[in-house]
Amino acid sequence: xxxxxxxxxxxxxxxxxxxxxxxxxxxxxxxxxxxxxxxxxxxxxxxxxxxxxxxxxxxxxxxxxxxxxxxxxxxxxxxxxxxxxxxxxxxxxxxxxxxxxxxxxxxxxxxxxxxxxxxxxxxxxxxxxxxxxxxxxxxxxxxxxxxxxxxxxxxxxxxxxxxxxxxxxxxxxxxxxxxxxxxxxxxxxxxxxxxxxxxxxxxxxxxxxxxxxxxxxxxxxxxxxxxxxxxxxxxxxxxxxxxxxxxxxxxxxxxxxxx
Amino acid sequence: xxxxxxxxxxxxxxxxxxxxxxxxxxxxxxxxxxxxxxxxxxxxxxxxxxxxxxxxxxxxxxxxxxxxxxxxxxxxxxxxxxxxxxxxxxxxxxxxxxxxxxxxxxxxxxxxxxxxxxxxxxxxxxxxxxxxxxxxxxxxxxxxxxxxxxxxxxxxxxxxxxxxxxxxxxxxxxxxxxxxxxxxxxxxxxxxxxxxxxxxxxxxxxxxxxxxxxxxxxxxxxxxxxxxxxxxxxxxxxxxxxxxxxxxxxxxxxxxxxxxxxxxxxxxxxxxxxxxxxxxxxxxxxxxxxxxxxxxxxxxxxxxxxxxxxxxxxxxxxxxxxxxxxxxxxxxxxxxxxxxxxxxxxxxxxxxxxxxxxxxxxxxxxxxxxxxxxxxxxxxxxx
Numbered sequence: 001x002x003x004x005x006x007x008x009x010x011x012x013x014x015x016x017x018x019x020x021x022x023x024x025x026x027x028x029x030x031x032x033x034x035x036x037x038x039x040x041x042x043x044x045x046x047x048x049x050x051x052x053x054x055x056x057x058x059x060x061x062x063x064x065x066x067x068x069x070x071x072x073x074x075x076x077x078x079x080x081x082x083x084x085x086x087x088x089x090x091x092x093x094x095x096x097x098x099x100x101x102x103x104x105x106x107x108x109x110x111x112x113x114x115x116x117x118x119x120x121x122x123x124x125x126x127x128x129x130x131x132x133x134x135x136x137x138x139x140x141x142x143x144x145x146x147x148x149x150x151x152x153x154x155x156x157x158x159x160x161x162x163x164x165x166x167x168x169x170x171x172x173x174x175x176x177x178x179x180x181x182x183x184x185x186x187x188x189x190x191x192x193x194x195x196x197x198x199x200x201x202x203x204x205x206x207x208x209x210x211x212x213x214x215x216x217x218x219x220x221x222x223x224x225x226x227x228x229x230x231x232x233x234x235x236x237x238x239x240x241x242x243x244x245x246x247x248x249x250x251x252x253x254x255x256x257x258x259x
Numbered sequence: 260x261x262x263x264x265x266x267x268x269x270x271x272x273x274x275x276x277x278x279x280x281x282x283x284x285x286x287x288x289x290x291x292x293x294x295x296x297x298x299x300x301x302x303x304x305x306x307x308x309x310x311x312x313x314x315x316x317x318x319x320x321x322x323x324x325x326x327x328x329x330x331x332x333x334x335x336x337x338x339x340x341x342x343x344x345x346x347x348x349x350x351x352x353x354x355x356x357x358x359x360x361x362x363x364x365x366x367x368x369x370x371x372x373x374x375x376x377x378x379x380x381x382x383x384x385x386x387x388x389x390x391x392x393x394x395x396x397x398x399x400x401x402x403x404x405x406x407x408x409x410x411x412x413x414x415x416x417x418x419x420x421x422x423x424x425x426x427x428x429x430x431x432x433x434x435x436x437x438x439x440x441x442x443x444x445x446x447x448x449x450x451x452x453x454x455x456x457x458x459x460x461x462x463x464x465x466x467x468x469x470x471x472x473x474x475x476x477x478x479x480x481x482x483x484x485x486x487x488x489x490x491x492x493x494x495x496x497x498x499x500x501x502x503x504x505x506x507x508x509x510x511x512x513x514x515x516x517x518x519x520x521x522x523x524x525x526x527x528x529x530x531x532x533x534x535x536x537x538x539x540x541x542x543x544x545x546x547x548x549x550x551x552x553x554x555x556x557x558x559x560x561x562x563x564x565x566x567x568x569x570x571x572x573x574x575x576x577x578x579x580x581x582x583x584x585x586x587x588x589x590x591x592x593x594x595x596x597x598x599x600x601x602x603x604x605x606x607x608x609x610x611x612x613x614x615x616x617x618x619x620x621x622x623x624x625x626x627x628x629x630x631x632x633x634x635x636x637x638x639x640x641x642x
Contacts, residue, residue, distance in 0.1 A: 065623065117635070121627070
């Protein structure tokens with residue numbers, strides 16, 4: 001019995017295929033363009049090596065901001081429930097999930113089943129999200145994937161205010177103009193993002209242990225900075241970007257069994 | 260008449276809120292507007308004028324930004340925009356209540372920018388439980404009364420005010436009756452429809468509103484008696500805050516699987532309760548009505564009355580959770596939020612805060628939060 005979990009994020013789309021509880025396929029792809037078309041391509045591509053088509057799936061659940069535009073999914077579940085479910089399944093002792101996505105970041109409190117007890121999400125603002133890092137990487141002419149490692153090289157991070165992405169960007173540009181070392185600016189950016197995220201997640205009373213998910217978890221500089229601010233070692237799953245799709249696939253499995 | 264047709268009549272009013280007020284004006288009646296919340300419409304009515312609310316539901320803000328800082332809420336910004344655009348020029352007067360710093364300062368801006376000849380501020384006592392509050396409020400109502408008499412040229416007698424109070428009490432009673440039927444039989448009409456009927460009362464002639472409302476209540480009762488299926492899978496929710504704007508938020512709640520069965524909104528229960536005592540001196544009765552209203556962030560909450568109120572409301576309505584609808588930049592609500600959240604958390608009541616803006620229907624993130632909240636309190640997301 002094959003089931004699929006599809007997570008259509010603002011920047012990346014993710015897919016997981018489960019066969020009898022085991023992950024047999026996964027894919028991360030830029031969302032780009034029309035979501036209906038993108039999700040079709042995504043499922044075709046992830047199923048191709050298995051010699052399957054969307055029609056062969058017993059169930060599919062869609063999540064993420066594009067979840068309503070996935071034509072082959074029988075059910076939509078929010079990313080908040082999916083991240084909870086995914087982490088709860090992999091790490092039943094985790095109580096707080098911090099998800100750092102492209103367009104938003106969230107804090108999710110879960111129980112040992114991965115059921116959501118409470119959550120908080122950033123407001124319509126890019127500060128404290130993957131998008132913020134992307135804007136800063138562009139302003140500094142550094143590759144996004146190098147940002148985290150570069151942050152670790154600094155001994156005296158710059159102070160960066162992060163009330164607003166636009167203001168922070170002009171602050172960064174003026175620091176560059178003053179000739180400040182890039183690594184110090186980058187480290188300052190990571191501190192600022194981590195501060196923003198932790199103060200938001202504190203609203204739901206952080207409980208250990210803590211897992212970090214989403215594209216932001218792939219940034220080692222950000223993870224280390226979060227650990228400092230949280231005063232706790234965090235858990236980063238092997239594929240942090242795929243946890244939402246994994247949770248969705250687990251829900252799809254429930255759906256198939258309920259039928 | 261079928262429920263749908265009756266609801267259409269209220270909906271038409273909310274879509275074109277000032278047509279009744281304008282036609283009154285053409286017939287020679289004075290029209291006095293009010294901004295939220297708590298302006299005693301009975302006084303306006305008893306002076307022979309037509310009271311009409313202005314709820315600032317205006318999406319494109321162009322003119323108001325010249326006069327306001329960024330941290331002014333969209334409710335007051337939207338109202339001023341309508342004023343500056345000339346949408347409210349037909350008014351003979353506008354009463355602006357002082358409920359927060361913004362409403363206090365708005366009066367001056369309106370006076371300097373508006374063509375409306377009479378603009379008054381209604382200053383309610385902030386600390387409603389103080390022993391001096393009642394005497395002060397009676398004085399303030401007396402001042403408002405004599406200003407309204409000057410503007411309209413009509414004397415407000417105890418008799419005329421008594422008659423107005425009776426009419427407005429009847430309206431409140433009928434609205435509460437409708438709400439009870441809805442809460443007992445969610446799904447007869449939608450949450451948005453219920454609140455649209457309440458909002459329409461702020462724009463309509465009360466005699467007309469009462470008439471259609473009586474028919475609606477009859478129709479709802481009949482439909483409730485016919486429907487055998489008592490089980491409603493919707494998740495019962497209480498909403499708390501200022502205004503339920505943008506209106507699409509009600510649709511989102513229902514689409515996510517919820518139904519609103521209680522509230523403390525200015526455009527909800529705070530408008531409907533309590534009645535003014537018809538046996539008392541009418542000004543005293545209006546003062547007591549004001550002081551006995553359900554708690555609201557704009558007025559004093561020293562005894563944490565609102566915490567208890569919200570807790571009880573959730574229990575009484577058998578709601579599974581509470582959603583705060585907080586206007587962005589609404590200081591009173593935002594300062595109180597932590598207290599309210601702590602109280603609900605310690606009572607084990609799931610709650611969610613959504614930040615809203617009048618006239619801003621970009622609701623993608625709000626949809627995700629609402630759905631996640633209902634998945635969280637409704638149990639298994641797959642069922």
